Structures are given as structure tokens and as C-alpha cells.
Amino acid sequence: MTVEKRVSGAGGGGGGDQFPVGMRVLAVDDDPTCLKVLENLLRRCQYHVTTTGQAATALKMLRENKDQFDLVISDVHMPDMDGFKLLELVGLEMDLPVIMLSANGETQTVMKGITHGACDYLLKPVRLEQLKTIWQHVIRRNTKPRGSDNDDAGQKAQNGEGENGGANRNKRQSRRDRDENGDDGDDSDDNSNENGDSSSQKKPRVVWSVELHRKFVAAVNQLGIDKAVPKKILDLMNVENITRENVASHLQKYRLYLKRMSMDASRQANLVAALGGRNPAYSNMNSLDVFRHYNNAYGRYRPVPTSTHSQSNNFLARMNTPSAYGMHGLLSSQPLQLSHAQNTMGTSLNDLGVNNGNLIRAPHMSTMVTGTSGNSFANISNGVSLAPANRSVQPLESSNRQHLGRINSSSTDSFSSFAGESPHFPDLGRSSNTWQSAVPSNIQELGQNGSMSQATLQVNGHRMEPVSSFTTSSNQITSLGNEMQSQAASLASSTLPMVFNQDAAPFTFTSSTNSREALNSNLAFSNSGINNSLPNLRIDSSAVPRQALDGGNAGGGASLQDGRIDQHTTGNQLNYTNDLMGTSRLQRGLSGSLDDIVVDMFRPDNDNGGLFIDGDWQLV
Amino acid sequence: MEYANLRRQAASLKRSLFDQGYLDEQFCQVEDLQDEASPNFAEEVVSLFFKDSARLVSNIEQAMEKYPGDFNRWDAHMQQLKGSCFSIGASKMNNECTLFRNSCGEENAEGCRRSFQKVKREHAILRQKLESYFQLLRQAGPARTATRSGGK
Numbered sequence: 189m190t191v192e193k194r195v196s197g198a199g200g201g202g203g204g205d206q207f208p209v210g211m212r213v214l215a216v217d218d219d220p221t222c223l224k225v226l227e228n229l230l231r232r233c234q235y236h237v238t239t240t241g242q243a244a245t246a247l248k249m250l251r252e253n254k255d256q257f258d259l260v261i262s263d264v265h266m267p268d269m270d271g272f273k274l275l276e277l278v279g280l281e282m283d284l285p286v287i288m289l290s291a292n293g294e295t296q297t298v299m300k301g302i303t304h305g306a307c308d309y310l311l312k313p314v315r316l317e318q319l320k321t322i323w324q325h326v327i328r329r330n331t332k333p334r335g336s337d338n339d340d341a342g343q344k345a346q347n348g349e350g351e352n353g354g355a356n357r358n359k360r361q362s363r364r365d366r367d368e369n370g371d372d373g374d375d376s377d378d379n380s381n382e383n384g385d386s387s388s389q390k391k392p393r394v395v396w397s398v399e400l401h402r403k404f405v406a407a408v409n410q411l412g413i414d415k416a417v418p419k420k421i422l423d424l425m426n427v428e429n430i431t432r433e434n435v436a437s438h439l440q441k442y443r444l445y446l447k448r449m450s451m452d453a454s455r456q457a458n459l460v461a462a463l464g465g466r467n468p469a470y471s472n473m474n475s476l477d478v479f480r481h482y483n484n485a486y487g488r489y490r491p492v493p494t495s496t497h498s499q500s501n502n503f504l505a506r507m508n509t510p511s512a513y514g515m516h517g518l519l520s521s522q523p524l525q526l527s528h529a530q531n532t533m534g535t536s537l538n539d540l541g542v543n544n545g546n547l548i549r550a551p552h553m554s555t556m557v558t559g560t561s562g563n564s565f566a567n568i569s570n571g572v573s574l575a576p577a578n579r580s581v582q583p584l585e586s587s588n589r590q591h592l593g594r595i596n597s598s599s600t601d602s603f604s605s606f607a608g609e610s611p612h613f614p615d616l617g618r619s620s621n622t623w624q625s626a627v628p629s630n631i632q633e634l635g636q637n638g639s640m641s642q643a644t645l646q647v648n649g650h651r652m653e654p655v656s657s658f659t660t661s662s663n664q665i666t667s668l669g670n671e672m673q674s675q676a677a678s679l680a681s682s683t684l685p686m687v688f689n690q691d692a693a694p695f696t697f698t699s700s701t702n703s704r705e706a707l708n709s710n711l712a713f714s715n716s717g718i719n720n721s722l723p724n725l726r727i728d729s730s731a732v733p734r735q736a737l738d739g740g741n742a743g744g745g746a747s748l749q750d751g752r753i754d755q756h757t758t759g760n761q762l763n764y765t766n767d768l769m770g771t772s773r774l775q776r777g778l779s780g781s782l783d784d785i786v787v788d789m790f791r792p793d794n795d796n797g798g799l800f801i802d803g804d805w806q807l808v
Numbered sequence: 809m810e811y812a813n814l815r816r817q818a819a820s821l822k823r824s825l826f827d828q829g830y831l832d833e834q835f836c837q838v839e840d841l842q843d844e845a846s847p848n849f850a851e852e853v854v855s856l857f858f859k860d861s862a863r864l865v866s867n868i869e870q871a872m873e874k875y876p877g878d879f880n881r882w883d884a885h886m887q888q889l890k891g892s893c894f895s896i897g898a899s900k901m902n903n904e905c906t907l908f909r910n911s912c913g914e915e916n917a918e919g920c921r922r923s924f925q926k927v928k929r930e931h932a933i934l935r936q937k938l939e940s941y942f943q944l945l946r947q948a949g950p951a952r953t954a955t956r957s958g959g960k
Contacts, residue, residue: 219888221857222895228841228849265887291891313834313894316841 209234211323212256216246216274217263217289226261226289226314233320243269247277254282258326261310264290264297272304279305285325289314396438403427404438413443814948821941830934834897851942857896858935864889865928872924882920883912889927901930 213235217223223239230237238257240246243266250257260278264271275286285307290297293311301309307325310318396404407424408416418436425435825831835850842849868885875881886908893902904927911919 219892219895220860221853221892224853224856225838225841225895228846228853229837231845232841263891265884265891291887291894312891313837313897316837 210236211326212236212258213238213322214246214249214257214260215239215262216243216260216266216271217241218266218268219263222263222289222312229314229316229319230261232316235319235323242266243271243274247274250278250282250284254284257284259322260284260286261289261322262286264288264292264301272300275301275304275306283329285329287322287325400425400427400430401438404435404442408439408442811948814944818941818944818948821937821944825937825941828900830898830900830930830937832897832899834894836897838896851945853896854938854942857892857898858931858938861889861892861931864892865931868924872921876917877915879912879915879917879920883909886912886927898930898934901927901934904930 213230215223215226215230215237216239217226218241220241223241227237227239238249240249243262246260246262247269250260262271262274262278266274271288271290275288278284278286286305287308287310288301288306289310289312290301291312298309307329308322403425404421407421410424411417411420416439418432418439421439422430422432422435822831826835838853839850846852864885868882868889871878871881871885886905890902890905890909893899893905904923908920908923908927911917911923
């Protein structure tokens, strides 16, 4: 059509001065009337518009040529695919800015859009003025590295003010959301800044917030555990105020964590078994109750950051960050309880519980189980139970699933919990009271080390909440992160019992800095771990939430394997190694089935040294 | 002359539609989008709207028959219709849709049915009015922009 030609001719696709003229927009809406109006509005703005009434078609178009479009506008309600799902997919696969469009301007829906990664949320009917400013999202994406998500959020908030149109409320809400994100992000960024000025100086602890850690894990996974060099990771992460040193030390910790997880997994299994008997209360609580509690808790706190939890947002959201952590913890505890057969899982979980590092493991296990669904986290929690169809974990799955959800949350918590931070979680989140009560008792037991897993479960329950809160308030996390980092180190060294006790008492988040730190560190680890595992999980579904991957991949990968390794506890260790190695594999083979991944993972790669480039790895 | 007259008629019809609340600002936007490149844009959109909304209306009707208690389903369908109404500024119809959705929320089947009847009625009225409006415009000739400004 002439119009098209004119528009496209004028623009040239977002080049320098021409921009935003000619920006290529893909509009998706099942309502032909709206679509037509939208198309014309966009043409008025001199964008180059392509329209489709089907999400599937849109995806196909996008996949065919990722560079074909600059921006996607999508309706929320569509018959063939949920708008949010499309949003996630696009964000994950193509990393294009996506704007949601809907007649529904309820806070929840808008929140959902934001958490799924939408750049913006417009209310129908869309005004021309609103569309005139959407190009900013493209610019923002291009100029700002992903690390500045928070900044973007903050900026968006500002932009939101500038926008007029009927979607004021919408904007306000999103702005608010963004503000929160921005604040959270800013804090973490600030912390990072303060902490890591230059590589040359002795950097104060960098706050490895959940977001940050997630990115880290994603980068590591992307590079492959064996190839993950701090420099490359740093580049991939694309975050400011982080030096190579920070990354290096974090990587070191991460590796240690993974290693520990594998080792602990086997050890944990034993402990868990032992504990399982001891804490029937926990077990019971853990599996279902915990989840339930967490779920509820999480429901509240959907992680603000764009958690691409396609499916169980709550879970995923929670799981992504904390889930990785929590899952591990939960997984371990649960398996024990649920089915001893799944000792391997349990062990891994236990390990997680016991070892802060193990926490990561657990997620892996769960991830393995859950691997089926794309929702990395969701899978994890669900996956744990779901994923290994082959695995004996299945019985666990059902329970695990619930736990997983919790674990995820708890995993993050588990980290902390292990550190004794379990109380943290309650603080963080609104840990259910039941948890708290359960946890304190558990915590103490955990402190003893064996019960960690259990405690974690318990804690996880709490944690789950915190976890969610984690995501929601990166600030908290960041603070925790700092604390945790230091704590983590100490915790890792098995000061868990202590931590727990401390934490157990004050379930308030604020109460224990240690726990926070532990949490952060745990989270970081769990994230990585979870990322690993997550990728596994995600593999099944195309919409593998990126976040989940990042967070859980590291740990998740390992855990997945673990989960699979029903047969061997030792396998866990291997798994970790494998996980590390496998995570990269997993990532590659995401499209594959978990089995494949497991196979990969199980492949005895004792070549741990190879995994970690930095060579910090010490085979345990 | 003839054209001017027709244009005036169209304008006043449009004004009345606005005054009576059948149409709102959004419709102006839609008309604004009309230009040399898409001279019949408004009409196209409106006819598209009616075609699509007729389909949606019958969907809702079917849903109400087949799934008597399934308010969520009804609501989902109505949401779609509402979105369409939004797009062209069919404000009265939109209101009725909202009422329908409220009734769905309250799980008030009878209320839903009543609202739905109203929705259908508004739909028919609007269609009729807009059809005559566009007919006038077509008769009035291509100088539609003039009528538009007059109509506001």
C-alpha cells in the first residue's frame, strides 16, 4: 500500500535522525477493529506497521527474522495465546520491547504485564499521543544495557508522567510499579556501585542482588560453566558498577557452592532421611503446607522484576529468585518426606538445606523434576515433581511441586535459612506464621546440620515469602546480599546452626543482617544453581522464563540431575559437576528433554577443574 | 449546494450522536486518522466494527445458551466486545457492556440477560445511526474533513 511504502520509505527503520520515524512495529490483536485503528494510529506516527490477529503468527514472524521489528504491541486477551505468554516469549527469545494493550486496566493485570516484562502497558482505547512516545522504549532498550533494568523502570516512571491520554491510571500504576522496581534496582545498583568502584581498589562487598545474580547465572550458563571467565561473564551481564573482580569472586563462590551442593547432596540425603523422621511436623508442613503458605505468601509478592514466569507466576516469580534457592531447600526436605525413594532428590535437597550451597542443589533437583514445563521456576517447583517422569521423583513431585514452589522461595531462603537465615525469610516475606513456628523449631534442628533441609523447608516456607519479597524488594535483597555475602562465606563454612538460631528467633527480615547476607549469597547461589536447573526445566517449554533460567540454571541444572539420580547420591556430586558442565549443555539442549539433560549431567565429568575456569574449584 | 446540505446534515447527525452519548472522543480520533492515504478509514473501521461485533454478540448469545452459569466465559466474550467498542468510541454500547460485566461479576444471570438485551439494542441503534451518517457523508462527497470540523 502506498501508505506503507511512504511510511517505511520515510523511516528507514529507526536509524539515527529518522528515529522514531519508520520504527518497525508489530501489532498483535485479535480484535480486528482495534487492530485496524491501532494500525492507523501507528501509521500516523510514521511507524512502519505490521499487523496480525494471531499471536502465533506474530511469533512466527518474529522468529523468522529477529531484526525485523523494533517493537511489539500486543493485546492481552487473545484467543490463541495469552498475551502475557507472548510477552514472555518475545522478551526471552528476541529481547524486543513489548507493549501490552488492553481494555482492562486493573492493577493486577497491569502488574502482571509488568512482571512479565512489558515495557509499557496501554489502556484501550489508545490515543495517538500515547503511541507517539512508545519509541522511547526501543531507544531505552538499545542504549541501556540490560543491567539497567531498574533504571529503565525508574525512567519509565518519569516518562509515564509525560504521557497523556486516557491511560493515566494505567500509567500511574505502571509508574508506581516501575518506581518500585526502580527503587529496588537503584538500591542494588547503588550498593554495587559503592561496593565495586574499581578493580584496583579493594572493593567493598558488591551486593549480589537477586537480579544481579540472576544475570550472573545466566551469563555463566550462556558461556558454559567451563568457559565462564569473569571477563566474559562481566560482559554478558552488562551491568555497571561491577568489576571483573566482583564477578570473579562471585564466580568462585558460585562454584564452591555448586560443588558443595553436590557433595552435600549426598550427605544431605542421609541427614534428611534422618531428619525426616525427626521432624514429621516439618515434613508435613513442608510439602504441602509450606507450599500453600508460600503460595499465598507469594501470591502477594510477585517478584516485581520481570520474572518471566509464564505459568505460575507466583511460583515462578518466587521461584526465580528465591525459588532456586527455596526449591532446593524444599526439594530436599520434601523428597525425604514425600518419598524416600527419592532420596537422591532428597539428598540433594538436603544438601541444599544443609549446605547453603546445597540450596542450590535442591533446586536442581526440583528443576529436574519439573523440567517438564517451560516455566523454569514454576517448573522447578512443579517441575520437581513434574519433571522426572522417569524419575522416581514423581511421587515427590506432587508434593514437591508444592514444595518446589516453596522451595523456590525457600531456596532463596534456604540459602539464607541455611545460613541460619531462615528467619530472614520470614522477615522478608510474610512468612506464614505456621512457618515461623515451624521454622524456629526446625531451625534449631537445622542448626544441627542434619535438619537443615528440613529447616529449610520450614524456612523455605518462610522464605518463600521472603523470596517473593525478595524479588519485590531488591533493596532488601541487596542489603541482604551484602550481608549475605559476608555471611554466606561464613555460613558456608558451616555457621549455619548459628545463623539459624539467630534467624529463627527473629523472623523479621530486618532482624538478621546475617541472614540477609546469607540469603543474598544463597540466593545468588541458588540463582545460579537454579538457573542451571531451570534451564533444564525450561527446556520443555518454549517459554522458558529467562529469569528462571538465570536464577535456577546454575543450581537448577545440577539439581535436575540430582533429581534424576535417584539412584545415586554420589551422582549428585557428579551431577553438580555435570550440572556445571551440563548447565551449559542444558542450555543448549533446552529444547531437548530432561532426559537428555540428565544424561548429560550424569556423564561423569569429574573434570571439575575444567568446569571452572578460574580454577577455584576444588573437588571435594 | 446539495453537498453542503448533505454535509450539514451529516454534521448535525454526528453532533447528535455525540450529544446523546452514542459516540465519544475516540470516534473523533478514528476520524482524525482519516487522510488522503486512507480516505474512508472511518467508514472502514466502523463497518469492520459492526461486522466483528455482530460476531461477538452472537458468540455471547451462544455462550449464554450453551453455558448457562459460566459467567467467566460470558465475561470474557464481553470483554472482547467491550474492547472493540472502546476502539471506535461507541460509548453507550460500551456502558451497556460494562453493566453486563458487572452482572457477570455478581453472577446475576437475570441481570446479565437484561444487560445483554440492552447491548444488542444499542448495537443495532448505533449501527443504524452510523450507517445513515456515513451514507450522508458519501453522498456529500469527498470533502469530509469539512463536515467533521463542522460536526464537532
